[in-house]
Amino acid sequence: MENNASKEVMDKLTKVCICKSITRAKIKEAIAGGAKTLEDVQKITGAGSGGCGGRRCTPKIQELLGK
Ligand code: FES
Numbered sequence: 001m002e003n004n005a006s007k008e009v010m011d012k013l014t015k016v017c018i019c020k021s022i023t024r025a026k027i028k029e030a031i032a033g034g035a036k037t038l039e040d041v042q043k044i045t046g047a048g049s050g051g052c053g054g055r056r057c058t059p060k061i062q063e064l065l066g067k
Helices: 002-013 024-032 038-045 058-066
Strands: 015-017
Touching (some): 015 058, 038 058
């Protein structure tokens, strides 16, 4: 329980997409809401449209989709 709570806090603090300031919590929310592909997640959250063109966040989003 405590472990879950701290995971949630970390999800809110961890930025998956640094360019657009998108947290891991947001990405997970999008996936829970039905996003199935990288494109879905990008469309819903705006991740991947920052200065790096998704180079930094794409692998992390794919990892979250795989879980
Ligand atoms: S980190 Fe996501 S677009 Fe740059």
